[in-house]
Amino acid sequence: MSATGKLQPEPYETARAFCITSAFWMVVATFMGLLGATELIAPDIVRIGWLHFGRIRPVHVNLVLFGFVTPGLLGAVFYFVPRLLRTELYSERLGLVTAGFWNIALVAAVSTLLAGATQGREYAEMIWPVDLLVVMVFILVFINLIMTVARRREPLLYVSVWYACAAIALTGATYVLGNVVWVPDTGSLVGIPDAILLWFYGHNIFGLLLTPLSLGVAYYVIPKACRNPLYSHTLSLVGFWSLFVVYTHIGTHHLLQVPVPTWLKVISIVDSIGMVIPVMVVLINLWYTAQGRLGEIHADVGAKFVFTGTIMYFFASIQGSMMALPQVQRVTHFNNWVVGHAHIGVLAFSGMIALGGLYFVLPRIAGRPLHSRLLADLQYWLVLLGSAGFAVVLTIVGLIQGQAWLNGETVYRVLPSLYPYYVLRASLGAILFSSAVIGFYNVFRTLYGQRGAAA
């Protein structure tokens, strides 16, 4: 090997960088969640200004979205896009630079949010300079993907590639729009239209980023693990286009009890119910692909994560459609039911698939088996237990709150009855934090451990 050759990044260097990024930030993100949950049961436990609940809550949310789940999914994307196109990634070096800037953006986000530099809009908290960094990394990812597509040796684009390219392009656009980057000081519109835009954007972080990337990973991992061709190309098409048509309309279902135009509420409710179509079309396609081959799914821990994630997608989506019904929302709005729903969607669905994609590609990009299949299995069960526990506990809390408020109880009066569930929630947070530590150790040892390396 020549001297310059050593400076060339190896194949899949970008995928490796995103995998370790995801594993690391999952530790930080779940720690923030655990800390926040602990503060809800012992509010005087932390007296440091920048670590109180109002500061760490947005850090938890943004790190889960942009630190753990998205990089995890991109780790798989940067592996399967070149594979599916029978080519190499356009530029591993650009990919590594992107991963570097991604981490810089995350550090910037965490430090500004903890310092109280925030725009105060849920999911769009990051201040303008950090927004620019985020937009830049999305552009860099998009360039790398689209140039890889342009240089492909495989003429047909597989459905996973559609989802990956569309997710990055659409999220780049909605991020700019949702964060109102043309107004650097507040990053917001004014009055009710700001709420409409915010929830359009907030919902699209799930609908146009996490969901398509997760589905792209599932479309890759499930047929591959089952060694079965995809059930239906037509269903892939219907699922892909209907997702973007339907999902983008429904953000206003967060504002059903707010004075926004009624026609907009009607659109959001109808399309929320309509979400059954893109969800079920994709799930039928994936589940029929795996029909009779669950043993193969079970045999690969990555595929096991991914398949479980698809089941959680079903629960999260059907629940989400129900929650858009005004009568249901009278009980569920403004309380922990919604937080439970968010944990099913982001942790149990896209988080599970991010971990699954990561574990599926890890042996392939590391060139050796997982450091420990046992630890990966343990993490699977801890994440499953933790997220299912969140769903149950937070739904109970939400029902207590929602029903009590409807009956005229004050928020303060209901607090003591929530306490035991808040303790359970923090315990589940401890389980998830442990699972993240185990996962980071396993990923790190697999990628950088010395075991089996040539002397």
Next chain:
Amino acid sequence: MKMTPRAVVIGSLTILAAVVFVTIWVPWVTRQTTPSEIYRERTELEAAGRRLYIANGCVYCHTQSIRTIDWGMGAERIARVGDYIADRPILLGSSRTGPDLSQEGGEHPDDWHLAHFINPRYTRPNSIMPPFAFLGTEKIDTLTAYIQGLGMQQADRRMARQRRWKNEAVRAYEAGPEANVAWLNQHVPQGWRDLPNPYPTSPAGLARGRKLYQDFCLGCHGPVGDGVGPVQPWIYPPPLNFTVLKGRETSGGILYYQIMNGITGTAMPYFKKDLESEKIWDVGNYVAEYFIDQSDANTEPRGIDAAYEP
């Protein structure tokens, strides 16, 4: 359908553009910009307080969005578009870990907020809000200015009431216990002053009263009812020492009325939203029995024998 890169990227972006046109752009150009009847502009101090509200993530636990189905604080007025026309960003919130604050302005006097921000458990023992002592009193005052403006013109009316009655309450307190109690009692409608506590004092009732006292009253009036709870250093006039009520014609009805309605101008809030009727009588009995050491429970006039009596 053949999925080319162009079809994927341009196609999905076109869908997005169409949806943005319908669900974002159309509501934006047709937005209502007329202020509502309670609207007023924020002062500079209030605007600075709002920035602190944003910086400290208050929006994650407090909504500013009163719905038609709400009963709690501020539910007298359902939110309208014109309330929000100057809010940039809008702070509707998404979770009521704490109460809605749309109409919080003037619910309490400033000194109550100071004590509450320093440690929310001082004024509300079961609260799970973080302590904001780290902000320092200057920032807490700025934040309080914003909070006291929530509700806009309605908040201003309540604040004017707070200031007016605070002057009287301070004067009465400084005139000594005798005059203070007389002043307190004289503002309770006569019917309530003549009314004894209709609930007989029972061990079960006292136990309920004790629990309620701990959850709602202890922070100000203290564990033994002498008015030196943790709030005491921060508020003026200070919390009442219940022993001064003894022998000064404080009936069960007066206690009930003051707990139900609060004493505007002082840090004593109203509890009619938190506590139902029996609970207020119970806590009144508890205070009378243990701290005032003088109870009129179950004395004449009692009316027709109540069905609940043993």
